[in-house]
Amino acid sequence: MIRFEDVSVTYDGAREPTVQGVDFEVPEGELVLLAGPSGVGKSTVLGAVCGLVPHFTGGTLRGRVTVAGRDTRTHKPRELADVVGTVGQDPLAHFVTDTVEDELAYGMESLGLAPDVMRRRVEETLDLLGLADLRNRPIATLSGGQQQRVAIGSVLTPHPSVLVLDEPTSALDPAAAEEVLAVLQRLVHDLGTTVLMAEHRLERVIQYADQIALLPAPGASPILGTPAEVMAVSPVYPPVVALGRLAGWTPLPLTVRDARRRATDLRQRLEAQEGIALKGRGELRDKPQPTRTLQHSTPPTPLGTPTAEVQALSVTRARIQALTTINLTITPGETIALMGRNGAGKSTILNSLVGLVTPSSGTVKLGEATPHRTAPKDLVRKVGLVPQEPRDLLYADTVAAECTAADQDAGAQPGTCRALVTELLPGVTDDTHPRDLSEGQRLALALAVALTARPPLLLLDEPTRGLDYAAKARLVGLLRELAAEGHAIVLATHDVELAAEIAHRVVLLAEGEVIADGPTAEVVVSSPSFAPQVTKILAPQHWLTVSEVRAALHPGAGS
Known part of the structure; x- marks a missing residue:
């Protein structure tokens, strides 16, 4: 169904090919997992299947990629839309309508399907992905994970024979990820859909794969085999x-x-x-x-004033009760993981702490400061936020320019941000454009920007989204060092492995309320x-x- 024949891709201005020697086949009705460290070219391989590479990205594609017999060099993405459905790492980039139901129908409208067929498929997809309760919701009001499910649903409704998915579960909570993967397995097993999927969270997806195509290093030829065969030699596992x-x-x-x-x-x-x-x-x-507990699982003894205090916080947004009577004390040196289903209120708590959301009632304090009433130039030295979409913090044309701006904004010594980038992203050069970085690399750059001011409170929203295991290990090491120096860290995450590694406390949320708050070992073991x-x-x-x-x-x- 998908055939790569000695494919290499070299982007304009690049000295070396991003991928080369890609030569393998994805048979009809199989799920093939594309694995490998961050930055090895997985998104490029996926883009070559749907025609985005090179028609939209530019650069030179050598070799041949065919999908259902169509050569992607001579067929643009719109000429492949009836056979290939694609979901990238950023669901917001997919949306062209305002509501969930309209988005699910849009692709079918573009293909000219009959109204009765469209209605039936929309209903089927709402049920498949657990979106029925959200059908009339504006997409802008959904959580990141809910948006991800809508993006997947929007490419399922036209019933393509091939699905190309880039990190499809990265923004989903564990239960929602299992639902999506079960749907993909049903499509493969019952309908013969062919799926090529890249995913860093192998613990979620490896058992669903028929084969794994491993890209072991930048520019290296892929290794194809069964999951057991590939995992025996893979640098990521x-x-x-x-x-x-x-x-x-x-x-x-x-x-x-x-x-x-x-x-x-x-x-x-x-x-x-x-x-x-x-x-x-x-x-x-x-x-x-x-009962076993991790060495880091006991929170530090509170010293002096808490870094942040949240008292009876409630937030209502677009007539939706996002948070209800949240009480949370954050102490210096403490690492807290906010966990819960998509839409439970994790990001809203972070946005309240950084002043992006005004409380409907209750208070949020950073020492004596109230975040939403504090000037940004002063707030950056009290709290830093790395959002789910790292591009929201990145606006310069090069990594060097981002670092220079971060140093100036934070009043830090020149080179402070660049040193952090070197630690988190070894090998990335100063002249690299942020848009040429992988999703995980952009996140690491945004983290370096936020850390430049060394704020006493660091907030991270899904910080391991797009990170491979080695990059995650570097992140864990850096966050442990920051906690040891007295920084308080709050993570909103669906990554249970990250919480197990680093969190002193887990705060479990449901429907905008705290349902559990305690040491990591006690909370996660019972769930x-x-x-x-x-x-x-x-x-x-x-x-x-x-x-x-x-x-x-x-x-x-x-x-």
């Missing part, structure tokens, strides 16, 4: 595979269920190690399975939806991360 490598399991497990079946010996080893440690400290074990893979595999023992298991098995060896 989910926690379940990392745990399998640590435990020496062969073949490597790809699902929590597979790993649980093999985990008996590992649980016994961990229990024995813990027993040795307790005995060495002269302690007695009162329970057969004591089937928000528990990380390691917790599910090693239950009833309470482990959260592979690094924690490694430290227990090999004391003193480091993580």
Whole structure:
């Protein structure tokens, strides 16, 4: 159905091809996962399938890409629209109408489908993606994850034979991501739809893939194989595979269920190690399975004035109650993960803390300052926000210009922002245009801009969206350093693995209200939806991360 024949793409002004030697086939009715580190060209490969590369992006495409027999070099995207449906990383870029129902119908109107067919397909898609309650909502009022589902739905309604998806679950909560992936699996298995999908959160999607096409490094030829074959050599892999490598399991497990079946010996080893440690400290074990907590999971002792205080905060937007009586105290050095379904109110809390939203009632304080009444030039030294869309913070033509502007805005020493960029994005040159960065790279640049002023409170909205595992590890290391220096950090995230790694506290939201607030180990372990893979595999023992298991098995060896 999709055929790449020795394809290379070189963008205008680039010294080297972004991708080269791409030669593989996606058979009809299969789901192929495109994997690899950030910046290796996954979005370029996907763009070549729907004709966006090179017709809209420019540059030179060598070799041949065919979809259902059509050569994408000679067929522009509109001439492929009846066979290829595409959803990119940014759902806002897709929308051409104002409401959910109109957006679902638009693609079919463009193809001239009959009204009765359009109505039936809209209803089917609303049910498939859990959007029925949102059908009349303005798209601008939806959360990022809800917008992502609408974008996916808008390309499903014309019933294309090929779906091309770039990070389709990156903005979705765990339950919504499972719903979308189940829909994709149904389309593949029952309707014979061909799916080519790029995704960094392999823990969510790997079990659905028939094959994986791995781009191991920039410019390297892809490696094609079954998920088990590719994961054995891949530089990117989910926690379940990392745990399998640590435990020496062969073949490597790809699902929590597979790993649980093999985990008996590992649980016994961990229990024995813990027993040795307790005995060495002269302690007695009162329970057969004591609760485990991460080394960083105890919040720091409050010192002096809280960094921020939220009291009885309620927010109503467009007659929708976004938040109801939120109370939250944020202390220096504390890292808090805001979690919950899409639309639960996580981003609204962040926007209230940074002054973008005015409370309907209640108060928000940053020390003595009220965010929505504080001038931006003063607020930047008190709180920094990295939004879901990093381009909202980026406006210059080069990375160097962004860094210079950030230093000036923050009153920081020249080179402060560039040093952060070097740490988060090794190898990115000063003359690179932000639009030429991948989604994950743009996010890292926006984070560096926000951190330049070293604000005491740092807010991040879905900070790992578009990041590979190595970039996420660098982010975790940087945020731990900031917390150790006394910065308070609040993350709104659907990434349960990130919360397990770094959060002292988890605040769980539903329908604009706090339904749980406590230490990470207590909150996520008790939640089937928000528990990380390691917790599910090693239950009833309470482990959260592979690094924690490694430290227990090999004391003193480091993580």
